[in-house]
Amino acid sequence: MARAVMSDIKRDHIHKLLSKGKRVDGRTWDEFRQISIETRYVESAEGSARVKLGNTDVLVGVKMQTGTPFEDTPDKGVLATNAELIPLASPTFESGPPDEDSIELARVVDRGIRESEMIDLSSLCITPKEEVWMCFVDVYVLDYDGNLFDAAFLGAVAALKTAVVPAATYGKGENFPLPTKSTPISCTAVQIENSILLDPTLDEEKVADARLTVTTDENGDLRAMQKGLDGSLTLEQVRKIIETSQKLGKELRKLVG
Amino acid sequence: MEGKMIDENGLRIDGRKADELRPIKIEAGVLKRADGSAYVEWGKNKVLAAVYGPRECHPRHLQDPSKALVQCKYNMIAFSVSDRKRPGPDRRSVEISKIISEALEYAVFTEYFPRTSVDVYIEILQANAGTRCAGLTAASVALADAGIPMKDMIPSVAVGKIDGQVVLDLCKEEDNYGQADLPIAVVPRTGEILLMQMDGHMTMDEFNKAMEYGFGACEKIYQLQKDALKRRYAVEDVEGLEEDAPREQQDMEG
Numbered sequence: 163m164a165r166a167v168m169s170d171i172k173r174d175h176i177h178k179l180l181s182k183g184k185r186v187d188g189r190t191w192d193e194f195r196q197i198s199i200e201t202r203y204v205e206s207a208e209g210s211a212r213v214k215l216g217n218t219d220v221l222v223g224v225k226m227q228t229g230t231p232f233e234d235t236p237d238k239g240v241l242a243t244n245a246e247l248i249p250l251a252s253p254t255f256e257s258g259p260p261d262e263d264s265i266e267l268a269r270v271v272d273r274g275i276r277e278s279e280m281i282d283l284s285s286l287c288i289t290p291k292e293e294v295w296m297c298f299v300d301v302y303v304l305d306y307d308g309n310l311f312d313a314a315f316l317g318a319v320a321a322l323k324t325a326v327v328p329a330a331t332y333g334k335g336e337n338f339p340l341p342t343k344s345t346p347i348s349c350t351a352v353q354i355e356n357s358i359l360l361d362p363t364l365d366e367e368k369v370a371d372a373r374l375t376v377t378t379d380e381n382g383d384l385r386a387m388q389k390g391l392d393g394s395l396t397l398e399q400v401r402k403i404i405e406t407s408q409k410l411g412k413e414l415r416k417l418v419g
Numbered sequence: 420m421e422g423k424m425i426d427e428n429g430l431r432i433d434g435r436k437a438d439e440l441r442p443i444k445i446e447a448g449v450l451k452r453a454d455g456s457a458y459v460e461w462g463k464n465k466v467l468a469a470v471y472g473p474r475e476c477h478p479r480h481l482q483d484p485s486k487a488l489v490q491c492k493y494n495m496i497a498f499s500v501s502d503r504k505r506p507g508p509d510r511r512s513v514e515i516s517k518i519i520s521e522a523l524e525y526a527v528f529t530e531y532f533p534r535t536s537v538d539v540y541i542e543i544l545q546a547n548a549g550t551r552c553a554g555l556t557a558a559s560v561a562l563a564d565a566g567i568p569m570k571d572m573i574p575s576v577a578v579g580k581i582d583g584q585v586v587l588d589l590c591k592e593e594d595n596y597g598q599a600d601l602p603i604a605v606v607p608r609t610g611e612i613l614l615m616q617m618d619g620h621m622t623m624d625e626f627n628k629a630m631e632y633g634f635g636a637c638e639k640i641y642q643l644q645k646d647a648l649k650r651r652y653a654v655e656d657v658e659g660l661e662e663d664a665p666r667e668q669q670d671m672e673g
Contacts, residue, residue, distance in 0.1 A: 262517040265510045277618045374615065384626055387601070387617035392489075392524035394611030397630055404623065 168368040194361040201324040209325025213317040219305035222317030224325040229296040239286020239294045243272035245301040252306035270388045274377035278346035278385040285341045308364035311375045315348040320418045347414045348377040349407035374403050382408035424581040437586045438632045445647035447564040455565025459557040463547035468557035470565040473535035487532035491520040491539040499546045515551045522613035528568040548594035549577045574640035575604035578629035585628040603633045607641045
């Protein structure tokens with residue numbers, strides 16, 4: 163996706179405010195927008211969450227079914243994450259196969275869940291080598307106003323935490339809550355002319371030089387990171403973003419229980 | 420298996436120390452048709468990179484009237500890994516292509532070539548962990564070889580963690596038991612970070628150690644990149660040869 167068009171007036175406005183340490187919507191540099199999470203939003207899903215992060219609106223669903231395990235992990239369930247940037251959400255999104263933006267989004271969300279060992283994939287084994295639970299996390303962006311990474315990640319975590327494995331449907335005993343072991347949280351920041359801003363809006367993303375997503379666990383340890391955009395970050399800026407993510411992670415974690 | 424990747428002397432399965440790179444060979448200008456190219460052997464990784472352009476931008480609608488686009492395609496060939504890889508782009512390679520394009524875009528003076536595209540093709544001929552870093556390292560040499568104005572060449576390396584210890588540049592055998600992987604690319608002169616990913620589990624202390632190793636290694640790789648360019652373009656005579664014959668002289672084994 164080509165970078166969306168940005169008017170010079172708006173760009174200058176953001177830069178001018180930033181030089182005074184201010185943001186367009188009045189937030190401080192490390193302040194997230196208003197977050198609302200509604201879990202069990204879609205009944206046909208095993209777990210789901212609708213996340214609003216300011217004007218960004220994301221719906222995440224978890225579907226589960228039985229299937230055969232991968233050959234190299236015969237006693238582990240399967241986790242697969244997909245993201246759809248549907249044209250409903252933005253004039254710059256197009257229908258069709260996933261483009262690099264949606265693939266990156268899905269893979270960064272997947273990495274955070276997988277690497278934090280949030281889901282105990284061993285507990286999703288039914289018969290080693292033969293049958294395991296497959297867990298599909300699908301992210302749909304409904305309204306795009308920046309920071310899809312964190313909105314999608316919050317949604318995925320909230321949906322997984324409320325997911326129920328449909329064992330009865332598949333004749334595998336009683337339904338049971340999807341076993342989760344931890345609650346990872348991702349925080350995304352952008353660098354604009356050497357200012358660091360957490361939870362960027364779309365306008366802030368458009369003028370951003372570089373982006374960094376940091377996923378931490380309960381101990382504040384790093385589980386996943388992803389730098390994006392064609393600008394650079396200094397090591398000091400990276401450290402600042404990591405430390406802020408550790409701090410904000412504690413607050414955000416409360417929102418998903 | 421875990422617990423024996425590092426021996427009592429602190430040496431790794433291939434005899435390296437924690438902060439030691441695999442042997443790296445870089446050669447610039449290895450392909451005829453490409454505007455610029457480079458070959459990198461990095462441990463058991465074999466990587467070719469080619470640059471075409473600046474040339475007309477395809478697809479057209481991506482053209483930027485203010486600057487060139489850097490479009491990188493990272494690809495693993497079918498027999499580069501133990502299980503045959505299905506040819507064509509998969510989700511992993513799309514993501515890697517994207518982040519490498521972004522890193523290279525920073526280095527290239529894109530504003531000199533509006534509406535054009537600088538196309539960078541990275542082919543992994545043989546993979547042994549760390550291919551995205553080897554690919555980016557090769558690609559920036561290829562860009563320089565193509566004579567494209569750049570701020571600098573970009574070295575890249577991954578830092579990992581095995582047996583609870585931070586180690587530089589995991590090889591395949593280590594990577595299979597890796598507890599964390601943190602690829603970076605930096606501009607050595609300025610310390611700017613252009614690529615950074617991470618997965619696995621690292622504490623803040625481990626991250627700091629990883630950065631120490633990674634930045635140090637990037638300095639070394641950068642030197643190898645510069646050496647490769649100098650070898651390609653040096654005109655000093657060797658054994659009485661008056662004119663330069665860089666290609667023959669550079670023939671490398673394997």
